[in-house]
Amino acid sequence: CQRYLAWKGNDTAVVVPFVTDVHSFTAEIDETDGFADSKRHIRILRRAGEVFGADATADLGDIGLDCMGVYTEPSSAEHQATRIASQQALYADFTRPHLAVVGNHDHGAATNKITNAQFGDFFNNPGFVRSKDLVTGPNRDYGYYDVPGKNARLFFLNTTDTVAGNGYGISDAQVEFLRMHPAELRD
Numbered sequence: 001c002q003r004y005l006a007w008k009g010n011d012t013a014v015v016v017p018f019v020t021d022v023h024s025f026t027a028e029i030d031e032t033d034g035f036a037d038s039k040r041h042i043r044i045l046r047r048a049g050e051v052f053g054a055d056a057t058a059d060l061g062d063i064g065l066d067c068m069g070v071y072t073e074p075s076s077a078e079h080q081a082t083r084i085a086s087q088q089a090l091y092a093d094f095t096r097p098h099l100a101v102v103g104n105h106d107h108g109a110a111t112n113k114i115t116n117a118q119f120g121d122f123f124n125n126p127g128f129v130r131s132k133d134l135v136t137g138p139n140r141d142y143g144y145y146d147v148p149g150k151n152a153r154l155f156f157l158n159t160t161d162t163v164a165g166n167g168y169g170i171s172d173a174q175v176e177f178l179r180m181h182p183a184e185l186r187d
Contacts, residue, residue: 001051013045014152020060023059023105025067025075027082029089035100039063042090055147056131056154057096059123061103063087065114074109084122091123097131101159102141104168114143116158135181140172146183153182 024039035041041067042059049057068079073082091098100123108114114122120140126132129145136143141158155178 004052012149012150014147014154015052015054016056016058017045017052017054017152018058018060019045021062021103022059023062024083025063025064025069025071027068027079027086029086032164039086039090042087046091046094046102049094054096054145055150056099056145056187057094057151058099058156059091059101061101061159062105063103064105066105066107066109076109077110077112080108080112080114088128089121091128094130097129097134097145099129099134099143099156101156102160109162136183137177142177150181155181 010185019041022038022041024037026037026039029039032039035044042099044059045059050056063083065080065083066075067073084165100119102116102119106114106119117139120136122128124134124136124140124143126134131145133146133148134143135146141161142156144153146153157170157178159168159170161171161174
């Protein structure tokens, strides 16, 4: 923290610590395992947000909702529900705005699909995000957050949203959203 503060000096900075590719396939939170289960690293993210006075935190996707224990074992509906509840519990005590991005391991198993709208409801709903300054698309799977007092807009997109359904790409609706919203900031 001291190195960051020395580097920053009196300048204004936008700070957004993030985690990505957690890939935790264990459904429950095991409080005895230390940090062996990668989803527990979310606690480090929360602390980084606090220590650095972050403007927001983010989870950049690939939570791991599609598998149980290993990549080859698809998640059951019960496992998936418990995994979602664990993820929500890990973020429940965050006090800063938080943005969640959909990853290709976040749509569930073939028999238990999670739609973009469900993901948005689980992780980008107004109560979970903790900010009135969040604007999203209709499914809350993409959007932007205006950082109060810093003249900064943070965009997040769903790169798994394609017509082809291959799990990689940005829809035309998102491209239009991205094109429209910076334009409104111009003088």
